[in-house]
Amino acid sequence: MNDFSHQSQDYVLELKNLARSFQSGEETINVLAGLNFGIKKGEIVALVAPSGTGKSTLLHLAGLLEAPTKGSVIIEGFLTDKLNDKNRTALRRDEIGFVYQFHHLLGEFTACENVMLPQMAAGVSRNKARARAENLLSRFGLKHRLNALPGRMSGGEQQRTAIARALANRPALLLADEPTGNLDVYTASLVFKELMRVVREEGVAALIATHNESLAAAMDRTVTLKDGKIATI
Numbered sequence: 147m148n149d150f151s152h153q154s155q156d157y158v159l160e161l162k163n164l165a166r167s168f169q170s171g172e173e174t175i176n177v178l179a180g181l182n183f184g185i186k187k188g189e190i191v192a193l194v195a196p197s198g199t200g201k202s203t204l205l206h207l208a209g210l211l212e213a214p215t216k217g218s219v220i221i222e223g224f225l226t227d228k229l230n231d232k233n234r235t236a237l238r239r240d241e242i243g244f245v246y247q248f249h250h251l252l253g254e255f256t257a258c259e260n261v262m263l264p265q266m267a268a269g270v271s272r273n274k275a276r277a278r279a280e281n282l283l284s285r286f287g288l289k290h291r292l293n294a295l296p297g298r299m300s301g302g303e304q305q306r307t308a309i310a311r312a313l314a315n316r317p318a319l320l321l322a323d324e325p326t327g328n329l330d331v332y333t334a335s336l337v338f339k340e341l342m343r344v345v346r347e348e349g350v351a352a353l354i355a356t357h358n359e360s361l362a363a364a365m366d367r368t369v370t371l372k373d374g375k376i377a378t379i
């Protein structure tokens with residue numbers, strides 16, 4: 147992957163002239179229109195913008211889940227549009243953790259196994275993966291729930307497990323789309339505090355979309371989307 151390395155090594159994520167449009171019948175909707183943005187190592191950024199302005203689209207592009215119409219996504223110095231599928235998949239698996247509003251845990255696996263699986267997919271031994279999973283889940287207050295199946299866990303426990311899973315491979319970048327949006331206000335605030343604590347302990351950079359301004363205020367800075375571009379609040 148070295149062939150595609152890029153010079154700005156301070157940045158975990160760089161988005162350059164990023165555009166994404168969708169076709170709706172005759173009409174072209176330009177959701178992102180030449181957006182430029184960067185996140186430095188360990189920085190935690192809140193993305194707060196009205197519904198439909200492109201937050202999820204931006205997170206999907208940054209997470210290499212979709213390709214932009216134009217522009218570049220640079221992760222840890224790697225210009226991802228030049229990567230082949232195999233290297234792009236490896237970069238996504240090793241460097242990016244994704245948390246969704248709904249946990250998407252695998253129901254037939256325990257909490258511990260759900261956190262082990264991405265590590266084993268990355269070639270980590272079962273013993274090391276288990277030790278990392280137990281460590282992370284304990285830091286989310288789930289030491290007593292290691293062997294619980296997702297269907298037997300509370301919403302807050304499920305979401306803590308999903309966050310632990312996203313951090314399992316020690317990504318450089320965590321992307322989260324309304325990570326506590328499906329929880330009641332009290333649980334959301336507890337889970338969010340734990341997320342912030344562990345993310346800071348791990349030194350992970352994060353871009354977290356939220357509608358909750360008090361959660362946003364706990365992050366390092368807040369940005370919004372305006373006319374398909376990043377604006378500062």
Ligand SMILES: Nc1ncnc2c1ncn2[C@@H]1O[C@H](COP(=O)(O)OP(=O)(O)OP(=O)(O)O)[C@@H](O)[C@H]1O
Binds near residue numbers: 168196198199202204
């Ligand atoms: N696959 C798609 N095909 C067509 N239009 C799409 C597609 N994905 C997103 N859009 C449109 O792009 C715009 C931005 O959607 P997006 O989901 O990124 O917004 P959002 O800011 O995350 O909204 P919310 O806060 O409601 O989740 C919307 O108008 C949406 O309808």
